[in-house]
Amino acid sequence: MAIISKPPLSPIGMQIMLWALPALLVLAYVLPFAGVALRSVTRPAPGLENYVRIVASPDLRMILYRTVLICGVSTILTVPLAYILAYYWVMGRAVTSRLMEICIFLPFWISVLVRAFGWMVILRNNGLASDLATFLGLPAEMLATGRSANSVVIGMVHFMVPFAVLPMASVMRKIDHRVLLAANGLGAAAPYVFWRVFLPMSAPGIYSALSVSFILSLGFFVTPMVLGGGRVTMIAEAVFVQMFQTANWGLGSALGIILMLFVLAVLWLVRSVVKLDQSVSR
C-alpha cells in the first residue's frame, strides 16, 4: 500500500499542468502588483511623498475616515438582517425556507449595477420613495435620501446581506438539533434556548459574516459612485478618480496599497479574535 499511496514519478506534462496557472498569475498579477507598490513610492518622485500626503491632507484623511465609518455602519446593519434570513432559510419550514432562498439568491446573482440602479430610482429626489412619502403626507426627505451617505449605506447593506448569509447559514446547518431538543427537554423555554444555546453555537458564523461584510465593503466602488453621486467619496472611488480624472498614478497606487493593507489588517485581526475565542471556550 505504501508504494501505491505515494504519488507516482511525475511526468513533465503533469508539472506543466500544475505550474501553468501560478506562472500566469505571477506574470499577470503579482508582478504588476509589485509595479503598483513601486509606483506608489516613485511617482512623481522617489520617496514616501504620496503616503505622507494621504496622512497630511484633510481631504484624503476625510476619505479614509468616511470609508471606515460607512463600512462599519453598513456591516453592523448587514449582519443582524442576514442572521434572521439565514435562520429561517436553515431552520424554517419548507415553504419559508424556499422563499428565503429566493430572496437571498436572486439579488446575489444580479449585477451590482442593476441593484444600484434599483435603489437610485427609489431613493433619488422625486423618486419612488419621495412619491410614497408625499402619499403618506410625510416630508419627502424623510424617505428619499437622494445622493447621500444614507443612500450609499442602504445600497451597500443590500449588496452585502446575501454574502453575510452564506457563512452563517453554513455554521447553522452544522448545529446538532438534538442539543436544542435537550435544552428544551431540560426545561428551557424557546427564547432561552435561542439566546443561550443556538446563538452562541452560531457565533463563529457571525464572526465570519462580520469580517466578510467589512472586507467586501472596503472595496466598494460602484454603489458609492452611483448612489453617492460623487458626494460620498470612499477610498475605492478615490483610486479611480486619481487614476483617471487627475491622472495622478502615484497617489492612486498609494491609495490602492493602503486599501489592501487595511484588508490584510482586518483579516489578521479577525484571525486573532477567532483564535482568542477558541482558546477561551476550550
Next chain:
Amino acid sequence: MLGKSRFGIVVAGVVGLFLLLPLVAVVPFSFTAKRFLSLPGGEYSLRHYWALLDTDTWLASIGTSFLIAIVSSIVATVLATTFALGIWLLRPRLAGIVTGLVLLPIVVPPVTSAVSIYFLLAQIGLLDTIPGVIIGHVVVTVPFAVVAIMATLNRMDRTLDQAARILGASPFQSIGLVILPNIRFGLFTAWFISLVMSWEESSVTLFISGVNVTTLPKRMWDNLRLDLDPAIAAISVLMTLLTALVIILRGSRQQG
C-alpha cells in the same frame, strides 16, 4: 425558538422584501413611453426593450460581454482544473504557498487588482482590447473556479485513481477516464461561476476598457453616470428575469 415567534418571521419577511425591492422597483420604469427615465403615467410602451436590439449600442455590448464571458470562463476553468489536478495528484511541498498565491485575487480589493491589471495591459499594449479584458477577467475569476474544483476533488475517493493506475492506466488516462468524469459537477460549477462573474464584472473592466471595448456592465455604467436612458431599466428587468428563471429551474430540479 425563533421559529415559533410570529415577530421573527415577520422581520425575516420584511428583510426578504427589502432584498427584492430594488429589483421590482425598476419594472414600471422600463415600460415608459417617454424618452427619459420616468414612470409610464398611463402610457405604456415597449420601445426601450426594442432599443436593446440596436446593433450599435446595447446589442453590441451584449455580444461583447457574451464573447468575453464565454472565452474567459473556459480559459479560467481549464487553468483551474489543471492546477487543482496538479496539486491533488502531485501534492507538491509548496502546495500551501502556491494555492495561497492562486487565491490571492479573492482577498485583494477589486480596485487594487484593477490598478495592477491596468498597468499590466498598458505595458503590453492590450488596454481597451478584447484579449486584454479577457486576461483581466481570467485573473479575477480563476481563484473562484479553483475553489469550486478543489472542493469537489477533496471529496473524491483517491483509491479510484490508484485502482485505475494499478490496472495499467497512464496518469493522463486516469485523469481523462476516471478523475474528470467523477468531478464533472465541480467543473460545471467552476465554469458557471466564472461565466456569471465575467458577465457581470464591473470594477476591473471599468479600468481597462473604454472606447473600443464596451461590455454590458460598462455600457450600463456610462448610462447611469451620464444620460439615464430608460433602456437601462429594460435590460435590468431582462437580467432579473433570466436570473429568476435559472434559480427556479435549478430549485425544481433539485426537488424532482
